[in-house]
Amino acid sequence: MSHLILGAMVRTIGAYPSGWRYPGAHRDPRLDADALRRTAAIAEEARLDYLFFGDWLATGHDLEFVDPYLVARIDPLSAVTYLAGHTSRIGLIATADSNFADPYTLARATASADVLSGGRVGLNLVTAVDPRSAANHGRDFHTTNGSRYDRAVELEQVLRRLWDSFEDDAVVADVASGTYLDASRLHATDFHGEHLSVAGPLNVLRPVQGHLPIVHSGTSPRSRLFAAQSADLALVAVNDLAHAVSIREELRALAFESGRDDRTLKVIAPVLPIVGETRAHAQALAEDLAELVQVAEDWPEGPPAGFPAQRSLAQLASHVGVDLSGRSPDDLVGPDLVARFGEAGQVLVEIVAERTGRTPTGERPPSLRQLLVAASVNASMIVGTAAEIADEFEAWADAGAVDGFNVLSAVQPAQFEEFAFQVVPELQRRGVFPTEYEGTTLREHLGLERPDNVHVTGGDPNLAVARR
Structure with a gap:
């Protein structure tokens, strides 16, 4: 069995x-520096492959109800650079918007x-765009949205050429001859595309990894094609094991058809485990979290402006196909x-039963709030003991559904610590995850080889086209 890749998606105030x-x-962004250092120390002690920092280029009061972690957060590249000085082995992946x-x-x-x-950084290229982000950058939303993948393709190509500006041995530093640079080993970019134009060369030495591992996430056919052709890691949200298997097969096929070695594309699924000492304990945690989620009916005069419309009994009624007028969210x-x-609606009942142990025919029936939260909060949750969560991870690995998981923590730091110090050792005991770092770079953690310089080998098939 091949080893799983395990990373942690960092959301300092929790991912739920x-x-x-x-x-x-943790709930105060002003103390994020402390939270980041603690998270990094725990993750490295657990031997996780990387910490992953997502991003969103706008904010607003509405985000506190949907994704509170997006309201105020540290810039990903700043976080990665900061933690590089506080860690020594773990990979660090930052997000940038290609738009x-x-x-x-x-x-x-x-x-x-x-x-x-020392070669531990990765880059997550996202193509998502919303009107606020576009406005924050002085761009028209519709124009930006229409060309986003074409620009992303160009950006990925340009980044690789810029990273390869210096050959690995371009700086000679020969004291005797007085030669510092071998000019023949410094390369211009000379890219002139539809969206980007860059002369180069870059004024930074070639990265330790040659090229930083590139990550991409998305669900649309165009997003999957971009991931298959250009990414090292594809982050894919999936519904269940069978769906994961089909998506991984699709991505690998697209990668093969594009002319690359499909084994170099690693497929990673996000997952939010709720870890308890017993299954009942884990279910109680999941239930408590659901009870703390606000719904529209919690405000007798109506919810605040910007509150998500889907988090209401009216939307739940539409989902389950039953009129719920006059009912309370806490009705059983x-x-x-x-x-x-x-x-x-039947599927929702099953989801809530799996997460909380509550069943309509049992002593503790579920509430409408719990069904509503299950329907409106997008989270791929696994609820159980460390052994039960490890069972699930191992089953997905055995089925060839994924190459690894991007782990989110509902509560920071408690649930992240439970995963790191309970689930990870169980996976290591089973031989599914290594006990020690076997390399020094993020590429080595991910099982990826260091790429050749495209200016030397002509490894970029678009290089000649770009120079016309």
């Missing part, structure tokens, strides 16, 4: 909408971070009501 409300949770990133500036910052960290759901639910 109500996680920051849980007792003992707005200046290629020379991004190449310079990422190459610098890779050199300073018995068998008579469930019998009237449509198929989607």
Whole structure:
């Protein structure tokens, strides 16, 4: 069995909408430096492959209800550079939006971070765009949205050429001859595309890894094609094991058809484990978190402006196919009501039973709030003991569904510590995850070889086209 890749998606106030409300949770962004150092120390002690920092280039009061961690957060490249000085082995992946990133500036910052960290930095290129982000960069939303993948393709090509500006031995530093640089080993970029134009060369040495590992996430066919052709890691949200298997097979096939070795594309699934000492304990934690999620009916006069419309009993009624007028979110759901639910409602009942142990026919029936939270909060949750979560991870690995997992923690730091110090050792005991770092760079952690310089080998098939 091949080893799983395990990374942690860092959200300092938790990855669940109500996680920051849980007792003992980190909730003050002004103290994020402390939280980041603690998270990094725990992750490195557990031997995780990387820490992953997502991003969103706007903020607003509405985000506190949907994704509170997006309200105020540290810039990903700043976080990565900061933690490079507080860690020694773990990989550090930062996010950049390909819609707005200046290629020379991004190449310079990422190459610098890779050199300073000893080769431990990765780059997550996202193509998502929303009107606020576009406005923050002086761009028209519709124009930006329409060309986002074409620009992303160009950016990925330009970054690799800029990173390869210096050959590995371009700096001679020969004291006797007085030769510092072998000019024949410094290469211009000379890229002139539809969206980007860059002269180069970059004024930073080639990254330790040659090219930083590139990550991409998305669900659309165009996103999957970009990941298959250009990414080293594809982050893919999946519904279940069978869905994961089909997505991984699709991505690998697209990678093969594009002319690359499909084994070099690693497919990673995000997952939010709720870890308890017993299954009942884990389910109680999941139930408490759901109870702390606010819904529209919690405000008798109506929810605040910007509150998500899908988090209401009206939306739940539409989902389950039953009129819920006049009911309270905390009303219990018995068998008579469930019998009237449509198929989607029946699935919700099963999800809540799996997460909380509550069933309509049991002593503790679920509430409408719990069904509503399950329907409106997008989280791929696994609830159970460390052994049960390890069982699930191992089953997915055995089925060839994924190459690894991007782990989110509902509550920081408590749930992250439970995963790091309970689940990871269980995976190591089973031989699914290594007990020690076997390499020094992020590429080595991910099982990726160091690429050749495209200016030397002509490894970039678009290089000649770009120079016309």
